[in-house]
Amino acid sequence: MKEIQVKVSNRNGMHLRLAGELVKNTSRFSSDIRIIRNGEEINAKSILSVAGLGAGYGQELKIRAEGEDEEEALKLLKKLFDTGFSEG
Amino acid sequence: MVRKKREYTVEDFFKDNKEELGLELLTSSLKGPLNITGSDVHRPAFALSGFMENYLNSRIQIIAETETLFMRSLEPGQMKEAAERIFSKPLCCIMITKNLDLPDVFIDEAERKSVPVLRTPKETTPFIHELTEILDYYFAPRTKLHGSLVDVYGVGLLFTGRSGIGKSEIVLDLVERGHRLVADDVVEILRRGDVVIGRGQEFLKHFMELRGIGIINVMDTYGIRAIRIQKRIEVVVELKDWDPGRDWDRHGLDERYTEILGSRIRQLIIPIFPGKNITVISETIALDHMLKVYGINAAKSLDDKISDWMKSKKRTRRYLRNDTE
Numbered sequence: 001m002k003e004i005q006v007k008v009s010n011r012n013g014m015h016l017r018l019a020g021e022l023v024k025n026t027s028r029f030s031s032d033i034r035i036i037r038n039g040e041e042i043n044a045k046s047i048l049s050v051a052g053l054g055a056g057y058g059q060e061l062k063i064r065a066e067g068e069d070e071e072e073a074l075k076l077l078k079k080l081f082d083t084g085f086s087e088g
Numbered sequence: 089m090v091r092k093k094r095e096y097t098v099e100d101f102f103k104d105n106k107e108e109l110g111l112e113l114l115t116s117s118l119k120g121p122l123n124i125t126g127s128d129v130h131r132p133a134f135a136l137s138g139f140m141e142n143y144l145n146s147r148i149q150i151i152a153e154t155e156t157l158f159m160r161s162l163e164p165g166q167m168k169e170a171a172e173r174i175f176s177k178p179l180c181c182i183m184i185t186k187n188l189d190l191p192d193v194f195i196d197e198a199e200r201k202s203v204p205v206l207r208t209p210k211e212t213t214p215f216i217h218e219l220t221e222i223l224d225y226y227f228a229p230r231t232k233l234h235g236s237l238v239d240v241y242g243v244g245l246l247f248t249g250r251s252g253i254g255k256s257e258i259v260l261d262l263v264e265r266g267h268r269l270v271a272d273d274v275v276e277i278l279r280r281g282d283v284v285i286g287r288g289q290e291f292l293k294h295f296m297e298l299r300g301i302g303i304i305n306v307m308d309t310y311g312i313r314a315i316r317i318q319k320r321i322e323v324v325v326e327l328k329d330w331d332p333g334r335d336w337d338r339h340g341l342d343e344r345y346t347e348i349l350g351s352r353i354r355q356l357i358i359p360i361f362p363g364k365n366i367t368v369i370s371e372t373i374a375l376d377h378m379l380k381v382y383g384i385n386a387a388k389s390l391d392d393k394i395s396d397w398m399k400s401k402k403r404t405r406r407y408l409r410n411d412t413e
Contacts, residue, residue, distance in 0.1 A: 013398045016391035020339040028333070047338045051390065056398040 001066040004074050006081035013056040016047075021085050023047045025076060031067025033077075095123035096226055098181045098204050105222055109215070114184070114205040115198050122180035124148060127223030129216055133158065136170045145177035148219070152212040156188045164193075171197040179203045183219075185212040228278040229349045237270040237286040237319060238262050240374035244319040246275065246286060246353075247370075249327030253360055256296055258327075260306075261367040268316040269306050272296045277321070279349040287318035323354050323377050325370065330361040340387045 008014055014022075026033045026044040033044040035053065037060075042049040044063065055061060061081075065073045080086075099118040102111060130147040133155050134140075159167055171194045174182075182198060184190060184207040198205045208215055235248040236255045240262060247255045256272055263269050271288035273296070278285055288294060294307045294315050307315050324346050328334070336359055337344070346355040356373060360366065376386070 012395070015394050015398075016339050016387060017341055020341070023338055024335055051394055054394055054397045054401065056401060 001064065002070050002074055003062055003064045004078055006061050006063060006078060008055050008057055008059045008061065009081060009084040011057050013059070014050065014053060016051050018085055019047050019051040022050055022077075022080070025080060026073070029065070029067070029069045029073040031065045031070045031073050033066075033073055034064045036062040036064060093125070094227060095125055096223070097123050101181075102204075102206065108222070109218060110208050110210060111183075111206045112208075114190075114195060114207055115203070117202055118204050120180055120202055120204050121178040122146060124180050124223065127220050127227050129219065131155065132174055135173055138170075138173065140173065140176075143177065145179055147180075149174070149179055149182045150185065150212065150216060151182055151188070151190065152185045153188065156184075156190065159191055159194065167191055168193050168197075175201045175203060181206060183208065183215075185210060185215050224280065225278075228280050230276065230278045231349055232289075233275045233277055233286075233348070234273065235275055235324075236272045237275045237321065238370075239268040239270060239316050239319045240370055241267070241378065243323065243374035243377050244270070244286065244321045245370055245374060246321045246324045247327060248324060249360075250329075252299075253327045253329070254366070255327065256298055258366045258370065259296070260298070262370060263306060263310050263314045265367060265371075266313075267371075268314060268319075269294060269296075270316050270319045272306075277348060279351055282351050284321045284348045284351045284353060285318050286321050293317075321348065321353060323356060323373060324348075325373060326355060326357045327360050327366070328357055330359040334359075339391075341391065 010018060012018075023045055034041050035044045035050065036042075037053060037055065041064075042053065044050060053059075053061075063074060063077055065071075065077075067073075097118075098120050101124055102113065102118055105111065125146060128144075128147050129150050130144040131152070131154075132143065132149050135143040136155055136158055159170060162170060171191075174194075175197050179201075181204045184205065187207060187209045190205075195205060210218070233246070233248070234251075235246050236259045237244060237246050238259055239245075247258060249255060259269055259272055270286055271293065274289050274292060275286045276289055294305060296304050296306055298304060337357070344355045344357070345352045347353070354377070358366065358369060358373075379386070
């Protein structure tokens with residue numbers, strides 16, 4: 001089990017399109033992936049859960065992955081959050 | 089694949105529409121120098137009077153009150169010249185409206201050039217509308233597609249996908265639930281304006297092949313309410329084998345389109361795997377499409393709600409931060 005800390009770097013926050021991008025990527029991995037905010041934990045492969053976070057710009061989130069490909073998964077997710085999902 | 093431009097022989101046209109348009113043949117033969125090649129008509133009043141520019145001789149020539157009155161106003165010599173002008177170019181046919189009588193010299197000239205002259209009792213403008221309607225249908229762009237067309241809650245869903253993926257089973261399941269089959273396997277398609285209409289092939293209509301059973305007739309098996317002759321295609325549902333590596337649409341904010349006969353049709357790509365209930369999904373596709381037609385888009389309204397919520401949160405935070413009480 002591994003965890004990383006990320007920050008929403010998109011000006012418009014985690015809107016639906018972005019949530020879609022995120023679950024598209026998390027769904028590629030077999031690991032169980034969770035997003036944790038203020039102790040609340042949601043499934044990172046469910047678009048409604050991710051969108052339901054209503055995570056605005058600058059929001060800090062914890063991502064936890066557990067499974068065979070947890071390392072690759074977190075590496076990719078870190079990159080996505082750092083680059084603002086290449087949305088700018 | 090669009091077939092090459094159709095031509096309508098005057099003979100076939102007459103046979104097909106004689107009753108509907110009340111047509112009678114005034115000359116001896118239906119075999120003329122040209123076939124009908126389009127639905128546009130031409131009124132040859134200017135050519136009769138001597139102005140030959142832009143005389144659109146390949147179109148059906150409509151002779152009505154104005155043309156007849158003009159001819160009747162001429163001296164016999166001029167009348168013959170006028171008739172010769174009209175037939176100086178090859179014509180497919182001439183249609184006279186309102187049961188009007190043409191001078192004999194005109195009919196003789198038509199006979200000499202073997203141009204069929206037809207006559208209808210109908211008024212000119214309604215006749216032209218009716219004629220255009222018939223010819224538009226005949227000349228509409230057509231093609232054939234491999235797929236199954238079903239009317240689901242009044243929305244035409246065209247199922248496509250590799251053979252053996254289960255299109256026929258889905259169709260049968262939908263029919264069982266009260267929806268209506270238009271065509272299975274081969275769908276004949278024609279476009280009128282932006283509207284794309286599908287129907288079954290003439291003698292294959294409402295027959296289906298089911299692997300392991302063979303041929304069944306949906307109308308005999310499920311009754312008349314299980315079928316429909318033709319339906320506008322509104323959504324193309326492409327069935328694809330489930331592939332975890334593929335980017336399946338997760339929110340539907342962006343709509344995908346495909347083209348049929350140059351017309352844009354909404355397309356959805358639906359993953360298929362054992363145990364998946366495509367019937368319920370198909371019904372949902374139809375209902376969601378209707379909502380979209382009415383301007384209700386679930387993905388957009390959810391996205392708006394998320395944005396509003398994030399904004400209101402920001403306002404609250406600012407309020408609390410500035411709250412120095």
